[in-house]
Amino acid sequence: MALGEASPYRVSPTKTRLVATGCPTIGYFVDSDEYFVSGCTSVCRPAQYAIAGQGSCTGVGCCQSAIPPGVSYYQPNTLSLQGGNFTTCQYVFLADADWFSYSDRVFFNRTDDFAAPVVLDCAVRNVGNCSAAQQNMTDYVCRSGNSECVPSTNGAGYRCNCKQGYEGNPYLDGGCRDIDECRRKDEYPCYGDCTNLPGNYTCKCRPGTDGDAYKQNGCRPKDRFTLALKVVTGFGVGVVLLLLCVCLNLGLEKGKLIRTKQRFFEQNGGVILQQQMRSYTSAGAGAGGFKIFSEDELEKATNSFAADRVLSRGGHGIVYKGVLEDKTVVAIKRSKMMEEAQTKEFAREMLILSQINHRNVVKLLGCCLELTAKVSDFGASKLAPDDEAEIATLVQGTCGYLDPEYLMTCQLTDKSDVYSFGVILLELLTRKKALYFDGPEEDRSLVSCFMTAMKAGRHEELLDSQVRNEMRAEVLEEIAHLVMRCLSMSGEERPTMKEAAERLERLRYQQHPWAQADGNLEERQTLLPMEQRDLPSMFRQQDVLDLEEGSTYTYSL
Structure with a gap:
């Protein structure tokens, strides 16, 4: 096969290969000057020594080799080798890599003539590359307005392709036509409203939805607050500054809250109550299971003092139904603010009432001294002093x-x-x-x-x-x-x-x-x-x- 240097065709180095069948032999081909270009060696192996994988073209009865770029001339040759086993016919040829499939039954003892397809690369060879070609527009063959020049990858020259989004013959005037992508959903996916453009297309989500219309299930219903969010974003800088100020004050406020709770605890007689509890315990009297509850415990027990937990209302406060963590059902009286002068008496009253244990009297479990809820009996009266x-x-x-x-x-x-x-x-x-x-x-x-x-x-x-x-x-x-x-x-x-x-x-x-x-x-x-x-x-x-x-x-x- 002689293509000639001026020919636009070259043997494709990526899609064509040299194949030699029969054994023992060396199959090869030379160029126009009879210099070696490519070849391979095929040997014979007795059937009783057949190995796994025999039947593929890897050197036993068949071999193959790659083709270098720029081949425009092909002259096959074989060189027989000495050996005990040999085949009657030996072949050397170029073939399409996807077409050739070697098997012993087809090629090992073949003696007839056959044709093999070869893949050739085509390019304009009168100039070396695209830059040189575009300097002489008279001989420039990419005629279509929507074509582009592509350098040849197999020897000197160039080829013409239609630009992306176009198809047809780039070597003709007007030969590259726009592709209507909206009509080819399999090749150009769109799961919204498709609009064809010259050399391209757009795909947008349908009204009422947003997202990525190029992906399946990519469009979702719009958030009805989107407009409001956009308005809020306009004030984003101010909000960020405000948040920074709030964050700086959080630590101060938290400390203030702790100090406030401690102040209420002290004002409501918490320190005095703790001292008296220790005195009762050290004297062997015990505190009757009396407990000082936290505000959080009582809020949790009453579902944040919910209205549906109210048992009764009176001049001294509101009584709620509460459930403690151990599932104990209690009555929680949220009293009005206590005067500071009454704290000592209140502490003494709480401890004395906690000692009462009678089946006809509601048991006092404890009290809370933090913003004034009392876990108590519903009607504890004020104790009379010694005087x-x-x-x-x-x-x-x-x-x-x-x-x-x-x-x-x-x-x-x-x-x-x-x-x-x-x-x-x-x-x-x-x-x-x-x-x-x-x-x-x-x-x-x-x-x-x-x-x-x-x-x-x-x-x-x-x-x-x-x-x-x-x-x-x-x-x-x-x-x-x-x-x-x-x-x-x-x-x-x-x-x-x-x-x-x-x-x-x-x-x-x-x-x-x-x-x-x-x-x-x-x-x-x-x-x-x-x-x-x-x-x-x-x-x-x-x-x-x-x-x-x-x-x-x-x-x-």
Whole structure:
């Protein structure tokens, strides 16, 4: 094969190779001056010594070699070698690398003629490169306006290609035509609105979406706040400066918050309370499990003092339902700000109340002394000092429960508690509050209504229907008269608490089905277990009275 130096064609060094088949032989080719260009050696191997991989063109029965650039002349030659085994025919040829596939059955004993395809590189060879070609536009062959010159990679010369975005024949005027990429979605992906441009195309997300339309699922619904964000960005510099100032103050504010909490802790008697707790502990009395809670603990327990956690509201504060970390359900009273002069008394009161452990009294678990929430019973009264002369000015009570005699004499007695207990009994019998301000003025006091009804013989109308149904009439009547005695305006006419308790025990026994049998009442009373000789049956497990001013007392049986 002779192409000649002036020929535009050269053997492609990347897509064509020299192949020699048969053995033993050396296959090679020479140029026009008969100089060696490329070649390879093929040897024979007995079948019984066949190795893995035999059948590929790697030197046993077949060999191949690469072609150097610039080959325009091809003259094949073979050189037989001495050996015990040999093939009848030997071939040397150039072939397309993708076409040739060697196998023993096809080529090892082949004796016929055959044709093999060869790949040639084409280029304009009258000049050495593109720069030289573009200096003489008369002979310049890239005619299309959208073509470009490409230097030859196989020998001197150049080729013409259509520019990117165009296709056709670059050697003709107008031969390179624009490619409509929008019609070829497989080659030029677009997942939005496609617009064809000369030599290119654009792909934008459809209205209402943004992102990368060249990628599948690249367009997403626009953020409706995008415009607002753009406006905010315009003030970005100012905001950044403001944030820097805020960050500088964070440390100062945090320290200020810690100091504020410490100041509240000290003002609310925290230091005094800690000292007294240590004194109780060192004296062997213990602190009754009393704990000083943090503000964070109580906020977490009440869901930041949420409105749906409110149990009651009063003049001294608000009572919330809380759940501690150990799942204990507690009542948390968030009191109003305490005066500094009261801190010592408050500390002493908290410790004394924490020692009280009775099934009918709400247990005081602790207190919080940081912005003033108290985990406490719902109605802890102010303790009287050792100086009894000041008792009249320090007594605190709840309207509707306070002994009316005290209002006239300013003196509290044992009978004052009897009056308050009578009000509680009346609330249990009627299931009404001692005071309710949403009714007529003459009906706002439960005690006043009951007294009036008793004198008129209509007191049963005030009693709760369930109480009337569950209690015997004679027992109910005696309890009503006991309540009347407890609510007497004169303390001397009231029974003692011991008398009231004993009377209730007897009435409870009379209410029991056993009491209907004949026999000595006192004798049967002594046979009852102690826990059954307690309070009357009208008391239910965990009956809770929600009193005015946020005071709640719990009675359980």
